[in-house]
Amino acid sequence: MAYAATGIAVGAILTDVSAVSASAAVQWVHPLEERLEPSRPYGSGDYPQYSFHRGLDYGRETGTSVLAAAAGAVIFAGVNSSNAFSWAGNHVIIRHSDGWHSLYAHMSAITPNLLNKTVQPYSVIGKVGSTGIATGPHLHIEIWSSASRDDNVDPYPLVHRAPLSGENPTEPELQAESIVQSFNFASKQTVAAGGSALLKIGDDQVTISIGPSVAVAAVLTLSLSAAQNDTRVSLTPFYAHVVSGVVQSETSLWSQTEIIGTTATGVKIPIQTALPASRFLRVRVSVASNGSTLTVQQGTVRGTRFFT
Ligand SMILES: [Zn+2]
Numbered sequence: 518m519a520y521a522a523t524g525i526a527v528g529a530i531l532t533d534v535s536a537v538s539a540s541a542a543v544q545w546v547h548p549l550e551e552r553l554e555p556s557r558p559y560g561s562g563d564y565p566q567y568s569f570h571r572g573l574d575y576g577r578e579t580g581t582s583v584l585a586a587a588a589g590a591v592i593f594a595g596v597n598s599s600n601a602f603s604w605a606g607n608h609v610i611i612r613h614s615d616g617w618h619s620l621y622a623h624m625s626a627i628t629p630n631l632l633n634k635t636v637q638p639y640s641v642i643g644k645v646g647s648t649g650i651a652t653g654p655h656l657h658i659e660i661w662s663s664a665s666r667d668d669n670v671d672p673y674p675l676v677h678r679a680p681l682s683g684e685n686p687t688e689p690e691l692q693a694e695s696i697v698q699s700f701n702f703a704s705k706q707t708v709a710a711g712g713s714a715l716l717k718i719g720d721d722q723v724t725i726s727i728g729p730s731v732a733v734a735a736v737l738t739l740s741l742s743a744a745q746n747d748t749r750v751s752l753t754p755f756y757a758h759v760v761s762g763v764v765q766s767e768t769s770l771w772s773q774t775e776i777i778g779t780t781a782t783g784v785k786i787p788i789q790t791a792l793p794a795s796r797f798l799r800v801r802v803s804v805a806s807n808g809s810t811l812t813v814q815q816g817t818v819r820g821t822r823f824f825t
Pocket residue numbers: 557570572573574656657658
């Protein structure tokens with residue numbers, strides 16, 4: 518009765534779910550037209566400072582088509598602002614043949630007249646966006662093994678390698694390589710109270726250069742301290758796509774806020790992005806203080822780049 522508890526007005530549609538046999542496995546397909554590594558995995562992973570992530574994120578440009586990951590009936594399509602699904606913005610929930618459900622969140626648009634309709638694998642159900650609580654455009658997909666969100670499972674093994682529409686089955690597997698870089702701020706960088714600055718060593722901006730990749734999943738850990746306790750710090754990684762040494766564009770997919778004090782603190786900043794093609798990345802990080810003066814001592818980057 519999870520839906521009744523959270524107020525979704527689809528109770529009548531769901532009454533038969535508990536009677537559905539779980540024997541017939543759902544045939545999953547990939548929920549996007551191009552397979553790139555997720556921008557954020559399911560679960561807590563390397564980011565215990567965040568709440569448990571009940572889905573899988575695929576960072577994509579706004580307007581990218583979102584596809585039904587399996588055949589089923591659309592039991593919700595729209596915005597549900599009055600309950601536990603308000604974070605999801607424009608979202609669609611599909612009930613599949615064996616009682617499993619999938620949810621697609623943060624969409625910029627939903628295909629009209631979907632509610633109560635049957636969709637097929639690869640049916641376009643909407644467009645990627647950042648509605649609801651999202652720090653940038655991405656598809657957040659969840660898969661539940663029942664009608665209850667409490668029964669969420671990791672979508673990665675189900676949909677990530679599942680077939681693309683018209684996929685060449687001999688597509689090469691992704692390769693992975695570790696990224697380990699560290700920075701020592703010999704003369705500690707300070708950020709003025711109320712100001713912001715890109716991380717620098719001396720006069721040089723700190724840039725994290727990552728070789729040709731289709732996706733990057735890494736963490737920058739910074740040691741920094743504030744002149745006063747309870748200083749609010751905003752950290753924003755900027756991603757530049759670099760082609761032949763020339764920066765093509767620079768974007769920020771999100772920023773995060775931390776409250777820090779006078780004791781040096783290890784702050785973890787995820788550097789995770791899926792790239793539309795095999796590209797070089799350059800990451801710079803901006804640090805802003807909404808309180809007292811900050812001092813940045815050192816940073817390390819650890820993670821993985823994925824390439825074909
Ligand atoms: Zn998500």
